[in-house]
Amino acid sequence: xxxxxxxxxxxxxxxxxxxxxxxxxxxxxxxxxxxxxxxxxxxxxxxxxxxxxxxxxxxxxxxxxxxxxxxxxxxxxxxxxxxxxxxxxxxxxxxxxxxxxxxxxxxxxxxxxxxxxxxxxxxxxxxxxxxxxxxxxxxxxxxxxxxxxxxxxxxxxxxxxxxxxxxxxxxxxxxxxxxxxxxxxxxxxxxxxxxxxxxxxxxxxxxxxxxxxxxxxxxxxxxxxxxxxxxxxxxxxxxxxxxxxxxxxxxxxxxxxxxxxxxxxxxxxxxxxxxxxxxxxxxxxxxxxxxxxxxxxxxxxxxxxxxxxxxxxxxxxxxxxxxx
Amino acid sequence: xxxxxxxxxxxxxxxxxxxxxxxxxxxxxxxxxxxxxxxxxxxxxxxxxxxxxxxxxxxxxxxxxxxxxxxxxxxxxxxxxxxxxxxxxxxxxxxxxxxxxxxxxxxxxxxxxxxxxxxxxxxxxxxxxxxxxxxxxxxxxxxxxxxxxxxxxxxxxxxxxxxxxxxxxxxxxxxxxxxxxxxxxxxxxxxxxxxxxxxxxxxxxxxxxxxxxxxxxxxxxxxxxxxxxxxxxxxxxxxxxxxxxxxxxxxxxxxxxxxxxxxxxxxxx
Numbered sequence: 001x002x003x004x005x006x007x008x009x010x011x012x013x014x015x016x017x018x019x020x021x022x023x024x025x026x027x028x029x030x031x032x033x034x035x036x037x038x039x040x041x042x043x044x045x046x047x048x049x050x051x052x053x054x055x056x057x058x059x060x061x062x063x064x065x066x067x068x069x070x071x072x073x074x075x076x077x078x079x080x081x082x083x084x085x086x087x088x089x090x091x092x093x094x095x096x097x098x099x100x101x102x103x104x105x106x107x108x109x110x111x112x113x114x115x116x117x118x119x120x121x122x123x124x125x126x127x128x129x130x131x132x133x134x135x136x137x138x139x140x141x142x143x144x145x146x147x148x149x150x151x152x153x154x155x156x157x158x159x160x161x162x163x164x165x166x167x168x169x170x171x172x173x174x175x176x177x178x179x180x181x182x183x184x185x186x187x188x189x190x191x192x193x194x195x196x197x198x199x200x201x202x203x204x205x206x207x208x209x210x211x212x213x214x215x216x217x218x219x220x221x222x223x224x225x226x227x228x229x230x231x232x233x234x235x236x237x238x239x240x241x242x243x244x245x246x247x248x249x250x251x252x253x254x255x256x257x258x259x260x261x262x263x264x265x266x267x268x269x270x271x272x273x274x275x276x277x278x279x280x281x282x283x284x285x286x287x288x289x290x291x292x293x294x295x296x297x298x299x300x301x302x303x304x305x306x307x308x309x310x311x312x313x314x315x316x317x318x319x320x321x322x323x324x
Numbered sequence: 325x326x327x328x329x330x331x332x333x334x335x336x337x338x339x340x341x342x343x344x345x346x347x348x349x350x351x352x353x354x355x356x357x358x359x360x361x362x363x364x365x366x367x368x369x370x371x372x373x374x375x376x377x378x379x380x381x382x383x384x385x386x387x388x389x390x391x392x393x394x395x396x397x398x399x400x401x402x403x404x405x406x407x408x409x410x411x412x413x414x415x416x417x418x419x420x421x422x423x424x425x426x427x428x429x430x431x432x433x434x435x436x437x438x439x440x441x442x443x444x445x446x447x448x449x450x451x452x453x454x455x456x457x458x459x460x461x462x463x464x465x466x467x468x469x470x471x472x473x474x475x476x477x478x479x480x481x482x483x484x485x486x487x488x489x490x491x492x493x494x495x496x497x498x499x500x501x502x503x504x505x506x507x508x509x510x511x512x513x514x515x516x517x518x519x520x521x522x523x524x525x526x527x528x529x530x531x532x533x534x535x536x537x538x539x540x541x542x543x544x545x546x547x548x549x550x551x552x553x554x555x556x557x558x559x560x561x562x563x564x565x566x567x568x569x570x571x572x573x574x575x576x577x578x579x580x581x582x583x584x585x586x587x588x589x590x591x592x593x
Contacts (some may be wrong), residue, residue, distance in 0.1 A: 016584055071529035119531045120567045148556075148561040152497045152528025159496065180524035202408070218342070220524040220552040227551070230343035232374070233399070234550065237430045243428045245550075247492040247522055251350060256329070260343035263376055268566075295376050302346045 002191065003164045004178060005057060007038035007209075011173035017210045022047045024206055028055060029222070031199040032179070033192050038166065043070060059089070075113055087111050087140065095121055101133050111140040111166065116147050123153070127160050140167035143176055150176035155184045169207055170215055170222060179221040179253075189246060198254030221253055228258045230304065232266020235259055239268060262304035264297050270294065273310055279312065282318045290317045326569040328348035329534055331557065332542045333514060335584070337397050338554055339370040344591075351379045351587045352505040355545070356385050358583055359392065362576040365540070366393040371413050373404040382411030395457070400441040405448055415455045417487065418445045423462035423470055426491075430507035435470060439477055446481040457516065459487035464495045468506055485540065486513045490529060493522025493552065494523040500529040504536035516540035519555045521547060527563055534568060545584045 006029055009022065017025075022043055029037060030053060038057040039047075050056055050071035058072050062079035078089040088107040092098065092114040104110060118126050130139060141162055143153035154176035161169040171177035179200055183193035204215055204222045217225040227250040229235055237244035237255060250256050261273055270291050274281055282290055293313050294305055305313070336352050339345070347355070348371035352370070359367050369385050370377055386394055396410040397579035408416045420438060421427050427438055442458060449456040458478050460471060475486055488504060495503075504515050519526040519542070530541045547556030558581060561572045 004508045027327075080546070088581075119528060119535075120564075126500075148527040148564070149497075149525075149531065151524040153534075155496050155523075155525070156498055159498065177524055184496060184523045184525070187497055196347045218552050219546075220522055221554060222474075225343065228343040229550070231550070234341075237426070241429045244426055245492060247494040247511070261345065263346045264341055264343075264374065295374075298346050299348050299376060302348065303591045303593065304344045304346075 001028045001163070002158050002185065003036055004034055004165060004167045004181060005036040005038055005144075006168065007057075007166050007175065008033050008169040008172060008177050008178070008248070009039040009057065011040075011155050011168055011175075012210060013040050013042045015041070015210050015212070017046070019047055021206060021210050023051060026202070028203045028206065030054070032182070032196050032197050032203075034182075044072070057073065059086070062088075074109075084108070087254060089113060095126055098129055101130065105133050106135075107120050107138075109138045109140065110134055111142055113142040113166075114144050115141075116144040116149060117305050118153065119147070119149050119195075122161060123156065127157065127162070131161065134152070136161050137163050140164040140166055145171060145174045145176065150174070151180040151184070154181045155188075158185060159188065169203060170219065172207075172211075173219055177220070183221055183248060186212050186252075197252055201254035224255075228260050230260040232269060232271075233266040233267045235272070239272065260304045261294060261298075261310055263298040265291065265294060267291060274314070277307060277311060277314075279308075279311070280318070282314075286318050290314060293317055306319055326567065327534065328539070328569045328571075329564075329571060330540045331363070331558065331560075331572060332366040332368060332395075332518075332540050333345075333359050333361070333364045333544065334368040334518075334542050334554065335544040335548065335557075337370050338518075338550070339546075339548040340370075341550050342548045342553065345548060345588070346591075347587065349377055349384075352377070352381065353384055353388055354490075355473060355580070355583065355587075356392075357388050358576065358580040359545075360389040362573045362580055363571045364392050365571070366395055366415065368395045368397060368417065368542075369413070371397045372407045373398060379407075380411065386412060398445075402444070402448065405445055409449070409452050409454065410490050413454065415457055416449050417457045417459055418442070418449075419459040419461050419487075419489070421462055422460035422474065423464075423466040424470075425465060426462045439474065441479060442474065443481055446478070446483060450482055456483060457485040457487055458483055459489050459516075459518065461489050462491040463488045463493065464490045464499070468503065472501070472507055472510045475507050475513055476524050479511050479513055484514055485516055486511075487516040487518050487540075487542070488533070488538070489518040490520055493520030493526070494524075495519070495525070495529050497525060497532040499530045501532040501536040504533050504538050508537040513540050516542060518542040520549065521552040521554065522558070524552075526553075527559050530555045530560055531564060534564075545581055548584075 055073040060075045087109040123255040143150045153297045167178040168175040393414040396413045399562045516536040517538040543557035544554040547553040
């Protein structure tokens with residue numbers, strides 16, 4: 001059983017999310033099956049009453065006088081004496097530091113943060129060495145994204161016997177992205193295969209609202225345009241069988257395939273668009289002219305062709321010619 | 325000594341296939357020049373058979389680019405390859421589906437057809453004294469035994485470089501490593517890795533491919549490409565430059581990215 005601890009609510013302090021936004025985020029996370037959430041002290045104070053049905057984690061500093069915060073399941077602590085609810089946090093900036101973990105082998109549980117460059121080393125050996133020090137059930141791995149490898153590292157940890165990872169929505173705060181790890185595990189290991197993830201679209205909107213920053217249209221899993229397809233070969237393949245070019249159904253994550261017409265379109269896309277717009281199927285000769293005109297227009301405007309433009313070109317090429 | 329990697333830039337071919345991105349001939353020539361200047365080993369200039377640029381574009385790019393090799397992409401049919409030959413490239417790359425889902429479901433063909441096509445295409449290109457590389461499309465979902473068997477055929481036909489394409493972007497780092505290592509262990513071919521970023525692992529997978537023995541990595545400026553894009557050139561260079569020798573001028577790379585962004589801003593809505 002793997003566990004993804006989402007730490008997004010520990011990364012949003014500078015945006016000062018409202019109580020309603022925090023509650024909504026928690027509910028949405030539960031809808032995708034994630035009930036382990038790390039929150040910051042600021043979020044804890046803001047939300048006042050923690051929603052039920054979650055395991056909340058929080059970071060505590062050594063100078064924190066308060067021993068326990070009601071409702072918190074466990075604490076990440078790096079200098080504190082090992083308390084019952086503490087998870088020792090170790091920042092590992094270099095593989096050589098792994099030997100230091102041996103000094104902590106008696107801790108209840110450990111969270112290892114960092115190790116962002118271990119793909120350049122024998123990372124499977126490093127994982128094994130860590131697992132020799134602690135039982136694999138006692139380790140939470142929290143790779144950082146300095147080398148653009150955090151998602152890859154989190155996934156590899158889970159595929160090689162690790163049980164728990166810490167991630168964040170959209171990878172905020174230089175972490176592995178929750179949704180990427182989730183879908184990767186779904187594809188590779190059939191992780192929660194029947195779980196609907198269409199609420200990801202709502203989480204994305206909420207996240208954008210909180211941070212006031214737009215998530216890229218091409219962000220893996222979340223981007224609005226990742227299921228758009230234009231190139232003739234790909235459209236043809238998708239029309240025959242979506243699995244040809246889609247690793248998972250877009251509907252799984254609340255999206256849908258969208259065929260775009262433009263410079264790279266092929267005849268099948270044009271026919272599909274004619275059908276979609278209720279336009280009569282052109283003969284082969286007209287189809288080739290139509291395709292050529294569409295490509296030319298697309299190059300002229302450096303853009304794809306809208307339905308309105310498509311109809312206009314169709315009229316010029318097919319209907320006007322027919323009238324002549 | 326750092327491991328040497330050759331970067332194949334496919335901004336002008338696979339990158340441009342991102343819906344909504346359109347580059348005209350002038351844009352492409354300008355980008356090709358800067359890609360050459362920053363140290364790209366091979367520039368994949370386009371797909372001649374789609375006919376949007378015309379042969380002149382490919383001839384011009386040969387004149388403008390001083391160091392990088394120029395390659396063109398082609399499907400595995402004779403008409404397309406003849407078109408590609410007219411463009412006088414250094415390399416013609418043939419993309420051919422290798423997974424059963426793509427061979428049987430998309431092409432409605434079979435394994436024998438794939439082998440026959442590869443032999444036919446390679447004969448045609450090599451007879452023109454042009455280098456040929458073969459790309460296994462959808463290698464991530466393919467049968468390893470069939471890939472190795474096909475790789476041997478490529479070697480026997482005189483091929484030197486095999487491209488492994490994670491066409492739908494589903495590889496994990498260890499799986500990328502295993503596929504490349506197992507092919508390399510059985511067949512003496514150089515390997516080029518072509519990753520997509522659908523699961524946010526294009527950089528990780530490219531790094532692991534190099535560790536498995538890939539000598540060529542495909543990238544695009546700004547990571548543009550189908551769906552979530554290809555391996556982002558800047559991110560790959562930034563991540564790996566302490567460990568691998570990629571031969572890319574990082575400062576000029578920023579300039580190239582800005583040039584591409586400027587082109588995007590010329591879009592007419």
